[in-house]
Amino acid sequence: MRRLAFFLLCWLVLPAWAEELMPMQAEQVGKHSWYVRGLPGAASRANQGFMSNAGFVVTQAGVVVFDSLGTPVLAEQLIGEIRKVTRQPIRRVIVSHWHADHYYGLQAFKKLGAEIWAHEAARPVLGSAAAADRLAQRRELLAPWVGDGFAVIPADHWLAGDAGFRLGGVHFHLRHVGPAHSPEDIVMFVEEDKVLFSGDTVFQGRVPFVGDADSKAWLAALDRLLALQPRAMVPGHGPASQTPRQDLTLTRDYLTDLRDKMGRAVADFVSFDAAFAAADWSRWKGLPAYHEAHRRNAFNTYLLMERESLAK
Numbered sequence: 333m334r335r336l337a338f339f340l341l342c343w344l345v346l347p348a349w350a351e352e353l354m355p356m357q358a359e360q361v362g363k364h365s366w367y368v369r370g371l372p373g374a375a376s377r378a379n380q381g382f383m384s385n386a387g388f389v390v391t392q393a394g395v396v397v398f399d400s401l402g403t404p405v406l407a408e409q410l411i412g413e414i415r416k417v418t419r420q421p422i423r424r425v426i427v428s429h430w431h432a433d434h435y436y437g438l439q440a441f442k443k444l445g446a447e448i449w450a451h452e453a454a455r456p457v458l459g460s461a462a463a464a465d466r467l468a469q470r471r472e473l474l475a476p477w478v479g480d481g482f483a484v485i486p487a488d489h490w491l492a493g494d495a496g497f498r499l500g501g502v503h504f505h506l507r508h509v510g511p512a513h514s515p516e517d518i519v520m521f522v523e524e525d526k527v528l529f530s531g532d533t534v535f536q537g538r539v540p541f542v543g544d545a546d547s548k549a550w551l552a553a554l555d556r557l558l559a560l561q562p563r564a565m566v567p568g569h570g571p572a573s574q575t576p577r578q579d580l581t582l583t584r585d586y587l588t589d590l591r592d593k594m595g596r597a598v599a600d601f602v603s604f605d606a607a608f609a610a611a612d613w614s615r616w617k618g619l620p621a622y623h624e625a626h627r628r629n630a631f632n633t634y635l636l637m638e639r640e641s642l643a644k
């Protein structure tokens with residue numbers, strides 16, 4: 333009787349639970365390197381916040397993870413994907429930058445005893461008003477996935493600049509390329525695989541989120557990524573690239589286009605609204621996240637070009 337009740341419960345509860353999880357499947361991009369790919373567009377109830385990528389590198393002495401996804405539930409799923417590949421312990425999580433969709437899963441890794449590394453330029457974000465606003469927004473948008481049990485986890489090790497380490501015979505190179513998409517941008521290059529985990533310094537297949545980024549410095553960072561000569565690249569959003577050189581151009585062209593158009597408007601004393609309405613954005617209009625991100629990107633770039641022109 334008790335067994336029957338158990339099966340009945342499973343039959344009633346399990347399908348609902350299974351339905352709640354987003355489909356996730358790790359893809360291999362190098363001998364040791366894997367990643368999971370988030371869905372296109374901005375965070376929403378429909379995608380449960382699974383709109384960013386995360387990577388992991390499997391060595392004979394443990395696993396290194398790059399970014400932790402946008403909720404603890406998604407991070408648990410990522411751990412499940414890692415467990416399908418290896419039983420090696422998860423030693424370290426490198427956080428590319430301190431935006432919600434990349435670090436909200438950290439508590440799941442902390443629970444397993446992983447060490448969290450990030451760049452020290454992210455420190456002011458913790459406890460900031462902007463971070464509190466973002467958390468309130470995510471709690472509302474992504475309940476119950478960002479719920480009562482959610483905790484912001486600080487890094488165990490704050491990097492002051494570039495860093496490198498070796499684990500299980502694999503060489504990891506961390507490059508601080510911020511300020512680009514954010515002040516603290518870290519990319520990870522896996523030497524043996526020639527795989528570059530680029531975080532949000534490169535967006536693929538969607539309009540980048542520019543925020544208050546310094547796009548001039550960002551363009552310089554893209555040059556540093558090209559210098560690593562990666563064979564494959566895992567961006568923070570969108571599919572992995574087997575042709576990184578060509579694919580770095582979407583981010584580069586987008587930033588250049590924003591700077592050209594908004595820079596000209598500032599130089600000619602044209603208001604933002606008039607310049608935005610008059611510009612031809614047709615190259616970007618068909619891309620995911622255009623409606624959520626583009627106008628704000630243009631506005632922030634307009635303000636940046638004003639500051640740059642005053643500084644001249």
Ligand SMILES: [Zn+2]
Pocket residue numbers: 429431513532541
């Ligand atoms: Zn970001």
